[in-house]
Amino acid sequence: MTFSFEILLLILLVVTAAGAILVKDLFSAVLILGTYSFLLAVVWGWLGAVDVAFVEAVVGAGLATVFFLVTLFGIAPKDTHIRRSAPPRLALLGLPVLGLLLLYSAEDLPEFDDPASPASVHVSPDYLTNSLQDTETPNVVTSVLMDYRAFDTLIETVVIFTAGIACVLLLGRNRE
Amino acid sequence: MIHSHDSPIVRTMARMLIPLIQLFALYVLFFGQYGPGGGFVGGVMLGTSLILGLLVFGREESPCRLARKVVHGDGVGLIIFAGVGGLCLIGGGEFLNYSDLEIPWVTADSRRRFLGILMTQIGVAVDIAVTAISIVFSLSSSDESEHPDD
Numbered sequence: 001m002t003f004s005f006e007i008l009l010l011i012l013l014v015v016t017a018a019g020a021i022l023v024k025d026l027f028s029a030v031l032i033l034g035t036y037s038f039l040l041a042v043v044w045g046w047l048g049a050v051d052v053a054f055v056e057a058v059v060g061a062g063l064a065t066v067f068f069l070v071t072l073f074g075i076a077p078k079d080t081h082i083r084r085s086a087p088p089r090l091a092l093l094g095l096p097v098l099g100l101l102l103l104y105s106a107e108d109l110p111e112f113d114d115p116a117s118p119a120s121v122h123v124s125p126d127y128l129t130n131s132l133q134d135t136e137t138p139n140v141v142t143s144v145l146m147d148y149r150a151f152d153t154l155i156e157t158v159v160i161f162t163a164g165i166a167c168v169l170l171l172g173r174n175r176e
Numbered sequence: 177m178i179h180s181h182d183s184p185i186v187r188t189m190a191r192m193l194i195p196l197i198q199l200f201a202l203y204v205l206f207f208g209q210y211g212p213g214g215g216f217v218g219g220v221m222l223g224t225s226l227i228l229g230l231l232v233f234g235r236e237e238s239p240c241r242l243a244r245k246v247v248h249g250d251g252v253g254l255i256i257f258a259g260v261g262g263l264c265l266i267g268g269g270e271f272l273n274y275s276d277l278e279i280p281w282v283t284a285d286s287r288r289r290f291l292g293i294l295m296t297q298i299g300v301a302v303d304i305a306v307t308a309i310s311i312v313f314s315l316s317s318s319d320e321s322e323h324p325d326d
Contacts, residue, residue, distance in 0.1 A: 050212040054204075058220045063308060066227060070315045135289040137209040145214065146293040150272040153296070154257055157303050161254050164307030168250070171314035 006046070013039050026080040030068040037061040047112075051141045180234030190232040197225035205301050209290070215297035219253075219304030226305070227312050235316070247310045253303025260295045272296075 016036040023029050037060030044053035072080055110117030127144050137143040145153050181187060198221075205218025226243040235244075261272040269276025274292025275285040282288055 051214070054212045054217050055220075058217050058224075062224055063220050066224070066231075067311060067315070070231075070312055074315060134286055135293060136286045137290060137293060139209055139211060139214075141212075142209050142214050142293065142297075146296050147274060147289055150261075150296065153300065154261070154272065157254055157257055157300055160307050161251060161303055164250060164310050167311045168314045 009039060009043055009046070013043065024081055024083070026072055026082060027069075030065055030072065033068070034061045034065040037064070051139075181232045186232055190228055194225050194229055197221055197228070201225065201301075205297060206294070208297055209293060215300030216304060218297070219301030220308060222301060223305035223308030226309050230309075230312060230316075243309050243313070246306055247313050249302070249306050250310060251303075253299045253301065253306060256299030256302060257296050260292055260299065264292070 013036065016032055016039060020029050020032040020036055023032060037056055041053045041057035041061065044050075044056055110119075114120075127140055127148060131137055131140045131143045135143045135147050137147075181190075201218050201221035204213035204221060205215060208214030208218065226246065230243055260274070260277070263278065264273050264276045265271055267276035267278040274289040277288045277292050279288060279291055282291065
């Protein structure tokens with residue numbers, strides 16, 4: 001049962017990703033991209049990464065779709081339809097080879113729930129065992145983001161602030 | 177291009193949904209230490225509720241006055257976040273090491289770190305909400321400047 005569910009989910013992911021690229025109308029592409037983000041959120045939740053799933057659903061499926069739609073409202077109707085030329089022959093030959101290489105190297109990755117994988121032996125046991133008594137925060141993701149790795153989060157916030165400032169400066173909200 | 181929506185169904189639904197979204201956003205923001213969510217998601221949802229009001233009621237009507245004021249708050253969230261780090265410096269510790277945060281009547285290190293996480297999350301939420309609204313505002317205003325008679 002679980003197996004068929006995950007296969008169905010992955011097939012839907014590939015179909016929506018291909019559809020978002022191949023469809024001619026940009027409005028349809030934006031909506032299909034939102035569907036893709038939502039399916040990806042389901043995948044994250046199914047893998048147990050609930051925080052990532054939440055962010056993916058809210059930002060990827062919600063906010064990014066709204067940004068794209070508002071942008072499309074602002075441009076001329078003839079520009080929302082695009083004509084794509086055929087891909088170059090080199091890409092048609094090279095990309096399958098690249099995919100095969102990636103599949104081949106994926107065999108060397110550690111198992112999904114392997115406790116001895118490099119990612120789960122370095123610092124994460126420290127965080128998992130000490131988070132509650134250090135910070136009174138049961139959700140380890142929050143305590144890692146906001147306390148143990150607060151510098152990273154601060155710089156991320158600076159990045160988002162810079163993006164907002166750049167949009168305002170480039171698009172000029174004071175010109176009206 | 178953003179004009180107010182004519183349909184009463186859309187307007188009524190938006191009027192009902194906006195407070196609900198804001199309530200849920202505040203829940204996600206303040207319970208991010210106990211469940212999934214936190215500053216990022218809460219901020220995005222706060223911004224999204226105001227964007228919904230902007231898209232449905234247009235730029236001129238009263239629910240958008242708040243959004244219009246909010247846009248001038250670029251960087252407030254960043255000041256909150258970095259200010260908490262600065263308070264840690266004032267408390268005699270390292271930047272963003274919340275155990276040196278000077279909060280009256282709070283002496284336990286873990287409690288201070290808890291409150292530090294809460295305050296920085298509010299900073300992140302404010303920053304992201306303001307950024308989302310200002311991006312939508314600038315996207316829509318650049319269009320109106322091209323068609324002044326619109």
